[in-house]
Amino acid sequence: MIRTLLVGLGTRGRHWARVIAENTGSSLVAGVDPSLDAMQTLQEKLPQLEFPHLTDLEAALKQFKPDAVVLSTPPSVHLEQITACAKRGIPVLCEKPLALDAATARVCVDVAEQAGIHLCVGMNFRYLETTIKSRELIVGGKLGTVGFGRINYWRYRDGKRPLLNKYPLTMDQPMLLEQSIHHLDLARFIYNSEVKRIWGRTTNPPWSMYASDATVAAWLEFENGVELQYFGTWMGTNSKNEFQWRTDGEKGMLFQRDIFAGLEYWASGTSTPEEIPLKPQEDFVDDTRGLLEDFLCAVRGEPSTYPSGRDHLMTMALTLACAESSKQGKTLDLLEYAKQMGLA
Ligand SMILES: NC(=O)c1ccc[n+]([C@@H]2O[C@H](COP(=O)([O-])OP(=O)(O)OC[C@H]3O[C@@H](n4cnc5c(N)ncnc54)[C@H](O)[C@@H]3O)[C@@H](O)[C@H]2O)c1
Structure with missing residues (x-):
């Protein structure tokens, strides 16, 4: 079972929460979002899902030591969050766009490659x-x-x-x-x-x-x-x-x-x-399931064709x-x- 942390619990995060929790090879260990409103909306819309909610990524990484992280946050914070995961050797699936400019996107990929972690981009x-x-x-x-x-x-x-x-x-x-x-x-x-x-x-x-x-x-x-x-x-x-x-x-x-x-x-x-x-x-859900499954294959060391950060460049x-x-x-x-x- 791949213990997965979800970061960003907004519109797209609600798809991810379902898809991670419903995948038989992964479990949703916790969700991170500074917005209490986002967490509340998720709970109202998906009452069947129960997982701890934290407001800080570093604290969540320390406490839960996840096997994989899904970033469903705005592009402006992707680099900082990929770096936090890369430092701990944790593979990342990051929503698109990786960044808003070329230099930052390139650093996202460099950081992941230097740490030797999988970096998959949300091309669902x-x-x-x-x-x-x-x-x-x-x-x-x-x-x-x-x-x-x-x-x-x-x-x-x-x-x-x-x-x-x-x-x-x-x-x-x-x-x-x-x-x-x-x-x-x-x-x-x-x-x-x-x-x-x-x-x-x-x-x-x-x-x-x-x-x-x-x-x-x-x-x-x-x-x-x-x-x-x-x-x-x-x-x-x-x-x-x-x-x-x-x-x-x-x-x-x-x-x-x-x-x-x-x-x-x-x-x-x-x-x-x-x-x-x-x-x-199911629009936005089954395609996201396919993407997650491909990423999980890579995390398990199985063959995968996930859209990599390098390809995304x-x-x-x-x-x-x-x-x-x-x-x-x-x-x-x-x-x-x-x-x-x-x-x-
Ligand atoms: N692949 C797709 O089909 C698809 C569809 C929609 C959105 N997206 C992408 O998903 C990402 C999120 O989009 P959205 O529509 O969910 O946006 P959103 O604004 O609805 O949600 C983003 C959430 O991230 C949270 N957040 C912001 N900074 C954070 C931080 N530092 N740590 C943790 N959480 C933080 C916000 O509080 C918010 O709840 C974007 O990159 C967007 O392009 C992809």
Whole structure:
């Protein structure tokens, strides 16, 4: 049984508390959060879970000596918390983004690697059924050579809604660093290739409730030749949310109709789709279960493909390059940018 400490008991922490407690190979030894309100809300929403609550990470590490730590805290405190765990040789699963800037993200990874601990990043969308099947089909050659794709994510995210994290309202590049980072990571993962060149443009519509850009457009050229058009926003004008991901290849096209479900394959020249069977999943929970299980495998010394901190640096490079491209108004060579920023 892997005794796991959960740090950060907010919106995302409530998923984690359930997923850790329900995993047959782990136990939730304690939760850490300076906010008594956060703990109270968790208790109200998940009354079946009982675990001690502390307000200080150092005290919790000393008292419980956990085998693993899950950090579900805002990115601004990840480095300090990863360092505290690394000093004690404790493996960490840290929510995304690892950090808000390149230098801090790199130090997070250096600290973990120097201490020889596993550092896994919260790229739970890699464990969605839609992702697993899409990657299997594309990498397995069902589409033949892939030419181009498009991701369209259109959402009205009410950042002032109670029980939703508030720091995105005031942070720099909230859409990119909190949301598009998942999409960009999935594009690297599903197309199984790094990005060669990126053009990005980030903007904020006049009606935005976010202080910084809530809309991201990008054009990505992958090393394997795939071209991807991306558009994502948190500030659609109403709650008619949309998510589609279309990828076209020489033998056929893959179309994802929604964010967590609905995948169809259209063979070249046909006018009816083949529905790809997907196992039912509870959104944000089953994908998180998959991520946790993969991390626990690594902690037990078993084979694992968890998204590592080192791998996340390339997703961070892509995300930050998007903002930089927008600032400079030009296309960037990603590897060159990543090297300049110390991310590759
Ligand atoms: N992977 C996903 O699908 C997903 C979804 C939502 C959020 N997230 C990520 O999870 C992280 C947390 O987001 P959230 O929505 O739960 O935010 P939140 O604001 O709802 O919760 C964060 C909690 O961390 C606590 N906290 C702050 N500083 C702390 C410290 N030093 N020690 C312990 N606790 C501390 C806060 O009191 C708060 O309760 C962020 O990095 C966010 O990007 C990931």
